Amino acid sequence: MISPSSDPAPLPRSYAIGTPAPETHILERARDTDVAVIGAGICGLSTALHLRELGREVTVLEAGEIGAGGSGRAFGLVVPYAKRDHEEIKHEFGEEAGSRIVGAVASGPDLVFDLIARHAIDCEASRKGWILGAHTNAALASLAKLSAYWQERGAPVECLDAKATERLLGSRFYLGALLDRRAGGVNPHAYTRGLAAAALRSGARIFTNSRARRLARDGKCWRIDATSGSLRANEVVIATDAYTDDLWPGLARSLVPLRAYQLVSEPLSENLRAAILPERQPLTDTRRLYAGVRVRADGRLHMSVDGPAFSIGARPNVAKAERRIRKLFPQIGNLGWSEEWSGWVAMTTNHLPHLHLLAPGLLAAIGFNGRGIALASLVGRDVARRIAGFPQGELFLPVTKLAPIRAHAALRPFVSALLDWYRLRDAMELRRLPAAR
Numbered sequence: 425m426i427s428p429s430s431d432p433a434p435l436p437r438s439y440a441i442g443t444p445a446p447e448t449h450i451l452e453r454a455r456d457t458d459v460a461v462i463g464a465g466i467c468g469l470s471t472a473l474h475l476r477e478l479g480r481e482v483t484v485l486e487a488g489e490i491g492a493g494g495s496g497r498a499f500g501l502v503v504p505y506a507k508r509d510h511e512e513i514k515h516e517f518g519e520e521a522g523s524r525i526v527g528a529v530a531s532g533p534d535l536v537f538d539l540i541a542r543h544a545i546d547c548e549a550s551r552k553g554w555i556l557g558a559h560t561n562a563a564l565a566s567l568a569k570l571s572a573y574w575q576e577r578g579a580p581v582e583c584l585d586a587k588a589t590e591r592l593l594g595s596r597f598y599l600g601a602l603l604d605r606r607a608g609g610v611n612p613h614a615y616t617r618g619l620a621a622a623a624l625r626s627g628a629r630i631f632t633n634s635r636a637r638r639l640a641r642d643g644k645c646w647r648i649d650a651t652s653g654s655l656r657a658n659e660v661v662i663a664t665d666a667y668t669d670d671l672w673p674g675l676a677r678s679l680v681p682l683r684a685y686q687l688v689s690e691p692l693s694e695n696l697r698a699a700i701l702p703e704r705q706p707l708t709d710t711r712r713l714y715a716g717v718r719v720r721a722d723g724r725l726h727m728s729v730d731g732p733a734f735s736i737g738a739r740p741n742v743a744k745a746e747r748r749i750r751k752l753f754p755q756i757g758n759l760g761w762s763e764e765w766s767g768w769v770a771m772t773t774n775h776l777p778h779l780h781l782l783a784p785g786l787l788a789a790i791g792f793n794g795r796g797i798a799l800a801s802l803v804g805r806d807v808a809r810r811i812a813g814f815p816q817g818e819l820f821l822p823v824t825k826l827a828p829i830r831a832h833a834a835l836r837p838f839v840s841a842l843l844d845w846y847r848l849r850d851a852m853e854l855r856r857l858p859a860a861r
């Protein structure tokens with residue numbers, strides 16, 4: 425079975441700017457802690473930082489370096505949405521619990537930009553909103569509905585017509601767009617390193633290159649055997665998202681990890697920088713697959729790109745990305761690419777993150793469905809509050825039963841066929857878009 429935890433794909437070089445990685449060491453002896461967190465991505469580090477703020481002692485174990493998983497590889501979009509639509513969330517969880525989830529998720533960017541400000545994290549943070557382009561009339565109608573929903577709740581969200589969208593994008597490609605000014609962008613690896621530095625400053629301990637290999641009950645505590653040391657903890661949080669390995673039976677089988685690809689260009693000319701996304705909001709669109717485009721602070725174009733969803737060592741479909749960017753910005757000419765990378769996103773069956781109580785004192789918070797920058801920051805805080813004994817009414821993510829997916833090993837051909845179907849549907853719909861012909 426293909427395992428993200430054994431994928432040697434390197435972290436992006438272009439994210440190695442901003443807040444540096446704090447100095448950390450390998451766990452080399454037996455130690456005791458109050459709460460152990462497994463995984464130093466956004467979720468694990470937000471859990472650790474918020475636990476420290478609530479006065480708990482905490483130790484983080486990370487298999488690689490800080491941000492080695494999705495957090496160090498993401499596109500960088502900070503959005504107030506889960507993968508799942510707000511109406512579906514309310515339908516699944518009921519009006520009260522559903523509204524609490526939708527409201528909490530909507531506050532995700534506030535938490536991220538507040539953490540960045542409070543801990544002086546240098547991570548290319550920019551909060552100018554997010555543009556979601558509509559590629560069909562039906563999609564535009566649903567964006568109008570979404571914008572009305574949030575406007576009724578006083579949120580700075582608007583639905584733009586084709587002309588206003590063209591002005592914001594420097595492209596006539598879309599039929600209209602949603603502009604959500606609560607959202608923004610970050611360098612996600614620098615944000616993650618900043619969370620780690622803040623957690624350390626607040627008194628947390630972080631051990632890197634220290635994979636948790638065995639987790640078992642030891643009297644009233646948990647014992648974690650790591651690569652070359654061990655940890656005894658009263659409580660444990662597993663925060664390993666798509667990089668979940670075999671540490672706990674069935675946990676990896678509750679997720680479908682998909683490989684996602686990113687591409688960064690050489691710096692654009694001054695003219696192109698002024699013409700493309702001139703206000704610098706990140707852009708995605710209403711197609712089913714791979715839509716992210718943004719212009720980074722150094723004038724490079726950064727795109728999310730299609731590619732093989734399961735193969736370790738595979739490369740992004742650069743030719744498809746080039747065709748797409750030329751249709752979007754016909755003036756762009758020939759682009760040189762300076763960097764490509766990949767990472768794994770964890771899909772869940774209901775497209776929402778899962779919080780499982782695996783055993784007394786053992787929680788797992790996983791499954792961010794490619795939306796973890798804001799959401800994993802929030803879930804980390806929620807997990808810390810749950811451990812500190814906050815009442816249920818002040819928590820948003822319900823605890824659900826671990827549900828390993830049946831016939832998980834046979835899923836790959838099924839998901840590959842589904843992705844091909846999405847590609848076909850996207851292509852057919854785009855053919856009907858006047859500017860895309």
Ligand SMILES: Cc1cc2nc3c(=O)[nH]c(=O)nc-3n(C[C@H](O)[C@H](O)[C@H](O)COP(=O)(O)OP(=O)(O)OC[C@H]3O[C@@H](n4cnc5c(N)ncnc54)[C@H](O)[C@@H]3O)c2cc1C
Nearest residue numbers: 463465466467487493494495499500501636767795796797
């Ligand atoms: C290419 C790409 C683009 C994305 N773009 C966006 C975006 O624009 N916006 C957005 O919101 N989200 C995006 N995401 C999703 C987002 O990156 C993730 O949802 C988020 O980073 C998950 O954070 P996490 O802390 O839960 O997990 P991760 O960051 O994956 O961290 C898990 C960590 O656990 C460690 N680990 C695993 N097993 C063990 C073990 N046994 N012992 C110790 N450590 C272990 C791993 O090494 C890893 O560092 C993207 C993801 C990818 C891959």
